[in-house]
Amino acid sequence: MSKTAKAAPVRAAHKTASVPMLDLSRQYAVIRSEINEAVERVCASQQYIMGKEVAEFESEAATFLGAKHAIGCASGTDAIWLALLASGIGPSDEVITTPFSFFATASAIIRTGARPIFADVDAATLNIDPASIENRAKRSRSSKLKAILPVHLYGQCVDMDELARIGTEYKLTIIEDAAQAFGAAWRGKRAGSMGLSSAFSFYPTKNLSCFGDGGLVTTNDSKLAEHVRLLRNHGSSKRYYHEEIGWNSRLDAMQAAILRVKMNYIEDWNEKRKQRADAYDLLLKSSGLLAPSNPSAKSQSPVRLLKRMPQAFHIFHQYVIRVERRDELRAFLTKKNIGSEIYYPVPLHLQQCFGYLGYAEGDLPESERAAKDVLALPIFPELTSEEQATVVSAIAEFYS
Ligand SMILES: Cc1ncc(COP(=O)(O)O)c(C=O)c1O
Structure with missing residues (x-):
């Protein structure tokens, strides 16, 4: 750099708390x-x-x-x-x-x-x-x-x-x-x-x-x-x-x-997704959002993880949790500029255009329950540990 060249402006020290759902x-x-x-x-x-x-x-x-x-x-x-x-x-x-x-x-x-x-x-x-x-x-x-x-x-x-x-x-x-x-x-x-x-x-x-x-x-x-x-x-x-x-x-x-x-990168990216899923599991656990450490405690844990099958190599295309008061939590995260998604809000048997197939509410209860409480959190290989901590502390703040 020449002596006269201006130094790059120093980035503002404060970090924004926003976390994108996906940043390609x-x-x-x-x-x-x-x-x-x-x-x-x-x-x-x-x-x-x-x-x-x-x-x-x-x-x-x-x-x-x-x-x-x-x-x-x-x-x-x-x-x-x-x-x-x-x-x-x-x-x-x-x-x-x-x-x-x-x-x-x-x-x-x-x-x-x-x-x-x-x-x-x-x-x-x-x-x-x-x-x-x-x-x-x-x-x-x-x-x-x-x-x-x-x-x-x-x-x-x-x-x-x-x-x-x-x-x-x-x-x-x-x-x-x-x-x-x-x-x-x-x-x-x-x-x-x-x-x-x-x-x-x-x-x-x-x-x-x-x-x-x-x-x-x-x-x-x-x-x-x-x-x-x-x-x-x-x-x-x-x-x-x-x-x-x-x-x-x-x-x-x-x-x-x-x-x-x-x-050429997919194996590395899949591995990084899995590492980030593991990190979320740990963060949610250490924030006390999962099953209470005292099983006789009356309070229900507000967050449930999905089961990982031991025979499966899960590549975490999405990291999805099941939560209490899902829509309120999502609105709270959105206000804080933290991305989240609902996969899927309406099960297919209840989609208007499939009405002719003859299904009604109550026919497939587990799918219907899931549609009401699933929430996907940001996950991609480049997601940082600071961003993951921001997501989980916002969830903890919501339930505190
Ligand atoms: C499970 C599943 N099936 C099918 C599709 C359809 O794929 P596309 O959007 O490439 O048509 C998608 C993705 O959008 C999907 O997630």
């Missing part, structure tokens, strides 16, 4: 030059749809996930739809799924012409409850019932041992909605490698995300993979010749090139 700019700051290189590579090639970048990404993703095939597509929503269609699901079929998920889990079933059958969630994990699935399968006795579509909610795999057992016993195909679970595993097997086919989303808030919309279907079945490739490109393997009616659901080369950069 911190991730971008680290990988910016690699992303720019990848974007430049695509621009230099002038090949924007499919091509080498998409093929390379698909091959790298398949290897990472432990699946034989990975097929890029336009979104996670399309990935579920393509996975279902290629797995043989169609008009008048029935598919058991969870009502405690993002809308697309059920709408993709309906888009194939099939009907979703909702099973309740396990109160401890909020993942679909195998006992409730089995109950539906027994009651259905219908040859229309074809598949189970579990969602690995918040990044923790569903109990895949039980699902495999039920799948075999009732002859139901398993198709994974792994939109929130890139890198998550069950007994060491990664999400996306266990079902007949699986779907991922690369929406910007996902743990592996692109710079827009993107999705992926995985499968170990070569025929099914070919079918997905056909369906995502207007049902055509030879230009202007269409074997069936597909759709335009291709992944852009630009998104694939960006995903290739980010995939």
Whole structure:
């Protein structure tokens, strides 16, 4: 620095207490030059749809996930739809799924012409409850019932041992909605490698995300993979010749090139998410917000953690707690500029547009209870320990 150059202004010493729900700019700051290189590579090639970048990404993703095939597509929503269609699901079929998920889990079933059958969630994990699935399968006795579509909610795999057992016993195909679970595993097997086919989303808030919309279907079945490739490109393997009616659901080369950069970091990022989840657990515990140390104490603890299954490698796409007076707490945090979210405020069986399916309040009580008390706290790999302490001390202040 020259003698005459001005020194950088000293940052104000006081720290703002605001904590964002997600700050992707911190991730971008680290990988910016690699992303720019990848974007430049695509621009230099002038090949924007499919091509080498998409093929390379698909091959790298398949290897990472432990699946034989990975097929890029336009979104996670399309990935579920393509996975279902290629797995043989169609008009008048029935598919058991969870009502405690993002809308697309059920709408993709309906888009194939099939009907979703909702099973309740396990109160401890909020993942679909195998006992409730089995109950539906027994009651259905219908040859229309074809598949189970579990969602690995918040990044923790569903109990895949039980699902495999039920799948075999009732002859139901398993198709994974792994939109929130890139890198998550069950007994060491990664999400996306266990079902007949699986779907991922690369929406910007996902743990592996692109710079827009993107999705992926995985499968170990070569025929099914070919079918997905056909369906995502207007049902055509030879230009202007269409074997069936597909759709335009291709992944852009630009998104694939960006995903290739980010995939090199995903294990580290998932590990950092897990460390931050562990830190939240400890902070909440030491703030006295969890189960009281004296079990005979009358006061109910205001915060409950979700159960971590020992067989699961949970990647904490979201860190979700269950709390008393949820909406008041959320308003209190918002006032303090602390981000939080509700995944999900209305279970799918009670969504207005699914009224025709005939469900009513009280039908799936665990999902309905969860919709009233879940709260997701900020979690991302770059979240600092100071920020986590700020979040938890604000929660403690609210309940004090
Ligand atoms: C569980 C689940 N399924 C499906 C989707 C749909 O993915 P997309 O937004 O990429 O269409 C999402 C994410 O938005 C999701 O969280």
